[in-house]
Amino acid sequence: MTELLAARQVKLGDAIKTGLVAGIVAIFVSAIGMVQRFDSRIIFSSVTFSYVLLIGIFAGSGYQAARPPLRLEGYEAPKAGVRNVLAGLLAGTAGGILLALFILVAGTANLRPIFPNISPELVEILAFGRELGLGATLAALAAAVLGLLGGALQLVPQRLKKAIGGTFLWIVLFALLRGVLAPVTRGLGITSLTDLLYERQGLSIAGLVAVAVVVFSSYFFLAGRVRAARGGLERLPENRRRIVVLAGLAVVTLFLGAIPQVVGVFLSEVLSAAGIFLLMALGLNIVVGFAGLLDLGYVAFFAVGAYTTAVLTSPISPRFTPELTFWAALPFVILTAAIAGIMVGTPVLRMRGDYLAIVTLGFGEIARLLFLSDWLEPTFGAARGIRRVPDIALGPIVMKGPQDYYYAILLFVLLAAYVSWALQESRIGRAWMAMREDESVAEAMGVNIVAAKLWAFVIGAIIASFGGALFATRIGSVFPQTFSVVVSVTILVLVIVGGLASIPGVMLGALALVALPELLREFEQFRFLIYGALLIFMMLKRPEGLIPSRRRTRELHEEEVEQDAWLKAEAAKQEAN
Amino acid sequence: MSSSETSPILELREVTTHYGPIQVLKEVNVEIRAGEIVCLLGGNASGKTTTLKTILGYVEPTEGQVLLDGEAINGIATDDRVNKGISMVPENRRLFKRMTVMENLQLGAYLRRDKDEIGQDMERVFDLFPRVKERLSQRAGTLSGGEQQMVAVGRALMARPKVLLMDEPSMGLAPVLVAQNFEIIEQINEQGTAVFVVEQNANMALSIADRGYVLQTGRIVLADTAQGLLNNPQMRQAYLGEI
Numbered sequence: 001m002t003e004l005l006a007a008r009q010v011k012l013g014d015a016i017k018t019g020l021v022a023g024i025v026a027i028f029v030s031a032i033g034m035v036q037r038f039d040s041r042i043i044f045s046s047v048t049f050s051y052v053l054l055i056g057i058f059a060g061s062g063y064q065a066a067r068p069p070l071r072l073e074g075y076e077a078p079k080a081g082v083r084n085v086l087a088g089l090l091a092g093t094a095g096g097i098l099l100a101l102f103i104l105v106a107g108t109a110n111l112r113p114i115f116p117n118i119s120p121e122l123v124e125i126l127a128f129g130r131e132l133g134l135g136a137t138l139a140a141l142a143a144a145v146l147g148l149l150g151g152a153l154q155l156v157p158q159r160l161k162k163a164i165g166g167t168f169l170w171i172v173l174f175a176l177l178r179g180v181l182a183p184v185t186r187g188l189g190i191t192s193l194t195d196l197l198y199e200r201q202g203l204s205i206a207g208l209v210a211v212a213v214v215v216f217s218s219y220f221f222l223a224g225r226v227r228a229a230r231g232g233l234e235r236l237p238e239n240r241r242r243i244v245v246l247a248g249l250a251v252v253t254l255f256l257g258a259i260p261q262v263v264g265v266f267l268s269e270v271l272s273a274a275g276i277f278l279l280m281a282l283g284l285n286i287v288v289g290f291a292g293l294l295d296l297g298y299v300a301f302f303a304v305g306a307y308t309t310a311v312l313t314s315p316i317s318p319r320f321t322p323e324l325t326f327w328a329a330l331p332f333v334i335l336t337a338a339i340a341g342i343m344v345g346t347p348v349l350r351m352r353g354d355y356l357a358i359v360t361l362g363f364g365e366i367a368r369l370l371f372l373s374d375w376l377e378p379t380f381g382a383a384r385g386i387r388r389v390p391d392i393a394l395g396p397i398v399m400k401g402p403q404d405y406y407y408a409i410l411l412f413v414l415l416a417a418y419v420s421w422a423l424q425e426s427r428i429g430r431a432w433m434a435m436r437e438d439e440s441v442a443e444a445m446g447v448n449i450v451a452a453k454l455w456a457f458v459i460g461a462i463i464a465s466f467g468g469a470l471f472a473t474r475i476g477s478v479f480p481q482t483f484s485v486v487v488s489v490t491i492l493v494l495v496i497v498g499g500l501a502s503i504p505g506v507m508l509g510a511l512a513l514v515a516l517p518e519l520l521r522e523f524e525q526f527r528f529l530i531y532g533a534l535l536i537f538m539m540l541k542r543p544e545g546l547i548p549s550r551r552r553t554r555e556l557h558e559e560e561v562e563q564d565a566w567l568k569a570e571a572a573k574q575e576a577n
Numbered sequence: 578m579s580s581s582e583t584s585p586i587l588e589l590r591e592v593t594t595h596y597g598p599i600q601v602l603k604e605v606n607v608e609i610r611a612g613e614i615v616c617l618l619g620g621n622a623s624g625k626t627t628t629l630k631t632i633l634g635y636v637e638p639t640e641g642q643v644l645l646d647g648e649a650i651n652g653i654a655t656d657d658r659v660n661k662g663i664s665m666v667p668e669n670r671r672l673f674k675r676m677t678v679m680e681n682l683q684l685g686a687y688l689r690r691d692k693d694e695i696g697q698d699m700e701r702v703f704d705l706f707p708r709v710k711e712r713l714s715q716r717a718g719t720l721s722g723g724e725q726q727m728v729a730v731g732r733a734l735m736a737r738p739k740v741l742l743m744d745e746p747s748m749g750l751a752p753v754l755v756a757q758n759f760e761i762i763e764q765i766n767e768q769g770t771a772v773f774v775v776e777q778n779a780n781m782a783l784s785i786a787d788r789g790y791v792l793q794t795g796r797i798v799l800a801d802t803a804q805g806l807l808n809n810p811q812m813r814q815a816y817l818g819e820i
Contacts, residue, residue, distance in 0.1 A: 430687070434676075440635070441667055443656065445684050445736070446687045448656045
């Protein structure tokens with residue numbers, strides 16, 4: 001066995017760089033008005049959400065700066081020590097100084113003509129309401145301390161680290177989600193719980209402690225148990241495992257069914273909106289995640305579903321008014337969506353990667369422009385759209401209101417989830433997988449590439465058209481402006497952040513990214529900024545998504561393995577010298 | 578082994594192939610009979626890979642015919658040709674690197690629905706390559722070059738082909754492995770599969786082949802038994818590294 005080289009250490013220069021980046025980010029979120037906007041939401045006592053944001057930025061920079069370098073073959077494993085904490089401190093200090101300078105400049109010069117959001121109120125928030133010089137110093141000091149703490153977090157064992165981070169996140173979430181919890185406790189008749197957790201604004205002391213204790217202990221003691229339980233499940237014999245899985249599904253279904261009764265109208269409305277996006281994310285996941293076809297014009301199929309439904313069901317649809325019911329219109333929706341899928345899929349059969357993305361982007365816009373055009377105005381009403389799309393009726397029961405719609409949407413979401421799961425395990429699923437890896441070799445194995453691609457487009461299109469149909473009846477009207485490229489991009493973000501090709505990941509992504517901004521109005525205005533930032537972060541740090549599919553993780557981290565092997569040789573060379 | 582009486586399994590008859598306006602193959606005639614190993618030799622850009630692509634239907638010949646068991650297969654989709662019994666080990670192996678070895682083998686049998694017999698063929702592959710069996714759940718990309726070659730051959734065999742096409746099996750392998758590889762080709766052939774090897778390494782290919790063709794700028798310039806080619810002075814000079 002050859003001697004290992006001394007462990008690589010954190011570079012302090014890089015730590016300062018990380019800190020400066022954090023400082024710039026802090027200034028950026030201040031200058032665009034995020035800090036001031038978030039200041040009205042109180043988390044606990046006098047700590048507002050804007051402080052939480054800044055704490056996150058600086059502690060995060062310290063944590064990042066103190067991260068021990070990747071262990072390479074041929075080197076000893078790095079151990080975190082004083083040097084790592086120092087790196088955190090340096091990062092925090094560098095960022096803090098930058099922020100302090102910003103406070104001084106913003107407090108003395110009038111920047112408002114250029115940056116309307118840099119207001120005296122902002123400076124007051126950043127300077128803790130103190131006089132300018134003192135406030136700036138305090139801000140810098142606070143940042144330095146946060147950097148230090150972030151760095152120190154690298155010293156604690158992994159399990160504790162996760163528990164601390166998780167506790168921080170959950171406290172913030174609980175404070176933010178008061179609006180969600182309140183109707184739930186009301187629905188369950190346990191308002192005393194919310195009374196205990198919250199003060200007039202923000203968490204109460206009792207609430208803070210309770211959340212911290214519960215979250216921390218469950219993180220700390222459940223760590224590893226969940227995985228062990230899953231492993232245990234996988235070891236069970238086939239028939240017993242099936243019983244457990246079915247029982248689990250039954251419980252989940254009951255739970256999902258009970259939700260609208262418990263949470264009330266407003267939350268049902270939010271969940272319905274998120275549900276439609278979730279449905280479409282599941283559909284796009286088949287196209288992008290399973291088959292690897294990057295479709296940026298997915299909104300086209302959403303529009304086709306919505307318009308088909310509107311034309312066939314609305315009593316005032318301009319050209320013809322068959323006035324079908326939602327269910328009678330559904331087969332036609334499926335048919336038109338399938339045709340649309342083939343129409344988009346056929347011309348792009350020979351395209352790959354970037355080219356496919358660009359062309360589908362064009363198709364998405366074409367769809368919107370067609371619905372908006374004067375040419376098709378007699379059928380689709382151009383900018384006036386189609387109104388009075390009737391509600392879904394099941395026999396004599398008419399679905400009115402978000403609580404009823406929740407069930408209709410849930411039905412389709414469950415259907416799409418089941419279809420996704422079944423496809424993944426099927427022959428066509430394997431064909432997609434092979435195609436995603438190497439198209440021409442897949443062809444040489446006998447995979448019919450044309451059919452595989454068209455199936456992906458058609459199934460994706462049909463699921464999106466369900467989303468469109470539900471959307472049209474829920475809103476009661478369709479307008480071309482709704483179907484902009486932003487919808488395609490949003491759905492793609494849900495899929496990527498959740499985890500490409502991972503069904504639970506996509507579900508979580510949709511709920512987190514669509515429902516949360518609906519609930520927290522202050523997020524709404526920064527929605528796409530947050531999506532963009534999240535997308536960049538995920539691509540750099542966790543390309544497999546929040547809940548990765550097992551296979552994708554293998555794919556995305558493969559390069560790291562190869563890189564390692566390459567560096568092994570380099571290390572050996574260094575050693576020889 | 579070769580018997581000139583049997584009709585060819587795979588035949589190229591006067592095949593001419595173009596990439597756009599550029600003519601790549603000119604009136605190529607090749608025959609592969611049951612039980613034979615036939616090799617196609619030639620330097621870079623001589624049209625070897627295009628010949629394989631024409632056989633598999635990635636490109637269509639502008640003139641001439643490709644016949645499988647005497648039946649013209651021009652214009653038929655690639656997957657149908659695979660279904661009819663042509664299977665390929667691609668150049669550089671090109672495994673599905675991120676899939677497991679097992680999944681690679683399963684994809685080889687993608688078009689087959691006879692579960693029991695797929696299982697038997699899987700066993701046959703394991704007999705041929707015991708190493709592959711040890712690596713079943715491993716990601717194909719993590720295997721060594723030699724092991725990858727085994728999986729690539731195994732994957733092609735899983736289609737239970739009448740004729741196995743091999744594109745440059747010696748490319749990128751250490752000399753020891755190249756020799757091993759050619760032994761395997763002989764072994765597969767002995768079990769009754771006709772093999773068509775496309776190679777630059779003429780010595781190696783001719784040492785196992787029954788017959789060979791030499792391709793030069795898209796034309797067959799020599800066609801003979803392997804022994805005949807090995808003894809051909811022109812051949813010795815141009816391809817067998819003798820001055």
